[in-house]
Amino acid sequence: MSDAATMSTPILKLEHLSMKFGGLVAIGDLSFEAKRGEITALIGPNGAGKTTVFNCITGFYKPTEGMITMTRRDGSTHLLERLPNHEIPAKAKVARTFQNIRLFSGMTLLENLLVAQHNKLMLASGYTILGLLGFSGYKRAAAESVELAKYWLEKADLIDRADDPAGDLPYGAQRRLEIARAMCTEPELLCLDEPAAGLNPRESLALNELLMGIRADTGTSILLIEHDMSVVMQISDHVVVLEYGRKISDGDPSSVRSDPKVIAAYLGVDDDEVGDVLVEVGDEQVIEELDVAPDPEHGPGASSSMFAGSVSDTIEHSDEDERIAVSKGASKAAQVEAKEARSAEAPDTTSKGAK
Numbered sequence: 001m002s003d004a005a006t007m008s009t010p011i012l013k014l015e016h017l018s019m020k021f022g023g024l025v026a027i028g029d030l031s032f033e034a035k036r037g038e039i040t041a042l043i044g045p046n047g048a049g050k051t052t053v054f055n056c057i058t059g060f061y062k063p064t065e066g067m068i069t070m071t072r073r074d075g076s077t078h079l080l081e082r083l084p085n086h087e088i089p090a091k092a093k094v095a096r097t098f099q100n101i102r103l104f105s106g107m108t109l110l111e112n113l114l115v116a117q118h119n120k121l122m123l124a125s126g127y128t129i130l131g132l133l134g135f136s137g138y139k140r141a142a143a144e145s146v147e148l149a150k151y152w153l154e155k156a157d158l159i160d161r162a163d164d165p166a167g168d169l170p171y172g173a174q175r176r177l178e179i180a181r182a183m184c185t186e187p188e189l190l191c192l193d194e195p196a197a198g199l200n201p202r203e204s205l206a207l208n209e210l211l212m213g214i215r216a217d218t219g220t221s222i223l224l225i226e227h228d229m230s231v232v233m234q235i236s237d238h239v240v241v242l243e244y245g246r247k248i249s250d251g252d253p254s255s256v257r258s259d260p261k262v263i264a265a266y267l268g269v270d271d272d273e274v275g276d277v278l279v280e281v282g283d284e285q286v287i288e289e290l291d292v293a294p295d296p297e298h299g300p301g302a303s304s305s306m307f308a309g310s311v312s313d314t315i316e317h318s319d320e321d322e323r324i325a326v327s328k329g330a331s332k333a334a335q336v337e338a339k340e341a342r343s344a345e346a347p348d349t350t351s352k353g354a355k
């Protein structure tokens, strides 16, 4: 495949993905694409289904329905929902990090990055002790692994601490080490679950620089779950917004940021903070569109938090069919859609009055 053709193909395509846990629909009929070489952010309030999407992509969950297609640089395609999860990093070249840091804290930084290259080293050894001891191929592979580990320690600004135990690093540096470790598997798609969680502004900036460096230097595509909007808006090329497992917006950061459905989903309509956000967005039309009565029973309306309203607060159990259904009015995005539909249907009273 030519470079131009490769760049224009989506690296990842989700089609009609659904994931149900018993009666709970964590993801419902979700479709979106991530383009090669881009940073795609997946955002949404708590419980929207973001981590579940990651777990389906990386094989931790097998989706109830739908297809996830990964297209590699060489043009080969892999249906991730059909691959055993241990084959997803090696065959499909997808790597991930987790919400909770998962490093080997007693091992040095360098050792952590060498462990990540275990598969490559075992292959070079021919899976024999003799291979480990004698093969020149193994020695070459071992030397290359150390070089690659050092390269990523440099990029993550951690080379000075290569021989320190990973557990001794400050939190922000541990986050960067996790990303460096994932990059040692030479992925084509890097999935990061809340990499900026718990970081101070200086650490957030270092993270942004690392991620933009990865995109620029290696062309690796990044799929990012993130609550920190400063990270999302600064580094993403494309943003997909989920609410209750469904996509409510999909586009470039500025269009998503001013989408009334997104503002409603995050803030709850009629919330005091809506005004602040709209001032930031600078869109008076949005202010009018959001003039919808709040639902006192459901949703994060009483909270001012950017990420208020967990799913457990806003869903109810229906005894009739044993499904957990999102109650009417819980979806703030749906409220905005309903308001738009009502105004489209309403007769034009102004012109009648003028006659």
Ligand SMILES: Nc1ncnc2c1ncn2[C@@H]1O[C@H](COP(=O)(O)OP(=O)(O)OP(=O)(O)O)[C@@H](O)[C@H]1O
Pocket: 021, 024, 026, 044, 045, 046, 047, 048, 049, 050, 051, 052, 053, 311, 312
């Ligand atoms: N293994 C599971 N069994 C049952 N329910 C689950 C499971 N995993 C996720 N869920 C439910 O699916 C819904 C979506 O959860 P998920 O963790 O994907 O949301 P999220 O958007 O990543 O939230 P957060 O931002 O808080 O991490 C939630 O209601 C959650 O309780």
